[in-house]
Each structure stands twice: as C-alpha cells, then as structure tokens.
Amino acid sequence: MTVKVAVIYYSATGAVHALAQAVAEGAVSAGAEVRLRRVAELAPDSAIDENPLWRRHTDAAAELAQASVEDLAWADALAFGTPTRFGAPAAQLKQFIDQAGGLWRDGGLTDKPVTAFTSAYNRHGGSEATILSLANVFYHWGALIVPPGYTDPVVYAAGGNPYGTSSTGEGPDAAVLEAARYQGRRLAEITIRLLEGGRLAGTAADGGGARETTVGATSQTA
Structure with missing residues (x-):
C-alpha cells in the first residue's frame, strides 16, 4: 500500500x-509518496538581512514549493518541522496552521497520523516544549500523534528526544539526520498499518466469509 505523507516546515x-529533507527520505524509504513543502516567510527583509545564514537560506529556498492547505487535505499523514521560538513554534508555521480552520471544521484532519521535529541553537533551548506545544494543535484536530519514542537505537544516538527529532547548534549532524529519517519511516509505516487495518475491518464488516479472510490475513502479518 502506498500512503501520502506531507512534510511541512519552516526553516x-x-x-x-x-x-525535513531527512524525514521525507525516511517516508519515501517506506514506500510513501511525499510532498516536501515550506511555509511562507513572514519576517521583513530588514530582519533577515541581519543574519547572513538566514539571508542565504531564504534566497536558496525561494525556488522550493510552498505549502498550502490542500497539502493537508491530500495527505494521509503529516510531519511538521519548526525552529523553536521561546519554547514555541515559529510564527511562520503557526500562521500556516491557522489557515486550516475550514479543513478542521469539516473533519479533514481527524485521525490523520502526525509527527513533529524541531531545532534550537542551545541544547536546552526549548526543543521539547516546542514539540509539545504543537501537540496541542494535534489534540484539537483529533489527529493521531506518532512520536519516535524510544523505539530504536538511533533515537538515543541523536540525543534521546522521544517527542520528536531535534537538532542543536548550527545544524543536524549525521546521527540526528538518521533519527529524522527513522521518524519519517516510522510515520509512514504506522500510517500503512492503520489504513490497511481500516480496509481489512471494512472487508470483515461485509460478512462472515470476508471476516474469515481478514482473520487469516491478520494472522499472517502478526
């Protein structure tokens, strides 16, 4: 089964x-179709120009596809990335999320698996708080939060954040990128399991014969 994963981020x-690229790579490795999308920059040029790294990335990212609410509707699963801003998501990502009110009202975000990742310059710069803050949004959506947890050694190697992959300093090292790939792969694999389970449950509801087929298929994959 192919699932659709939208990786939406601000950087x-x-x-x-x-x-975000590593999360997308991980989802693709599990067979997912992926949309990698950045959200719009809201900061004025005067602020961006004060930081050469910010200006360089902003210019380089200009050609990247920009996120839309349609990407949220399209996806079977969602991954959100943001730098931490005083222990909370960046305004750019929050502004994008705030556009999803209509989709949320119509039930378009209900039961979608979702995960989050972040970056902060300092080791204790608010990474966990930022991901937990995003989780408040996911609760309102009725989404299904899929954290990496302590489910693979790569999480420990990357610093041991069970809430979501987080990097510190100038950017992620090889261990953190591998943890991000694992997080994307885990999101896709769990989404496949959920959708296949729903499909099998629907088949079982059709009658006793279908139910027997479903039980057999479940036993083979347990």
Whole structure:
C-alpha cells in the first residue's frame, strides 16, 4: 500500500530544512509518496538581512514549493518541522496552521497520523516544549500523534528526544539526520498499518466469509 505523507516546515537558517529533507527520505524509504513543502516567510527583509545564514537560506529556498492547505487535505499523514521560538513554534508555521480552520471544521484532519521535529541553537533551548506545544494543535484536530519514542537505537544516538527529532547548534549532524529519517519511516509505516487495518475491518464488516479472510490475513502479518 502506498500512503501520502506531507512534510511541512519552516526553516530560517536551514537546520529544519535539513531535518525535513531527512524525514521525507525516511517516508519515501517506506514506500510513501511525499510532498516536501515550506511555509511562507513572514519576517521583513530588514530582519533577515541581519543574519547572513538566514539571508542565504531564504534566497536558496525561494525556488522550493510552498505549502498550502490542500497539502493537508491530500495527505494521509503529516510531519511538521519548526525552529523553536521561546519554547514555541515559529510564527511562520503557526500562521500556516491557522489557515486550516475550514479543513478542521469539516473533519479533514481527524485521525490523520502526525509527527513533529524541531531545532534550537542551545541544547536546552526549548526543543521539547516546542514539540509539545504543537501537540496541542494535534489534540484539537483529533489527529493521531506518532512520536519516535524510544523505539530504536538511533533515537538515543541523536540525543534521546522521544517527542520528536531535534537538532542543536548550527545544524543536524549525521546521527540526528538518521533519527529524522527513522521518524519519517516510522510515520509512514504506522500510517500503512492503520489504513490497511481500516480496509481489512471494512472487508470483515461485509460478512462472515470476508471476516474469515481478514482473520487469516491478520494472522499472517502478526
């Protein structure tokens, strides 16, 4: 089964962009169709110009596809990335999320698996708080949060953040990128399991014969 995953992120200096690419690679490795999308920059040029890294990445990202609410509707699963801003998501990502009110009202975000990742310059710069803050949005949506947890050694190697992959300093190192790939792969694999389970449950509801087929298929994959 092929699932559709949207990786939607904001990145100022490129650290979250690198994480987003790794998450997308992980989802693709599990057989997912992926849309990698950046959200719009809201900061004025005067602020961006004060940081050469910010200016360089902003210029380089100009050609990247920009996220839309349609991407949220299209996807079977969602991954959101943001730098931490005082322990909360960046305004750019929050502004994009705030556009999803209509889709949420119509039930278009209900039961979608979702995960999050972040980056902060300092080791204790608010990474966990930022991901937990995003989780408040996911609760309102009725989405299904899929954290990496402590489910693979790569999480420990990357610093041991069970809430979502996080990088510190100038950008993610090889261990953190591998953890991000794992997070994307885990999101896709769990989404496949959920959708296949729903399909099998629907088949079982058609009658006893279908139910027997479903049980057999489940046993073979357990």
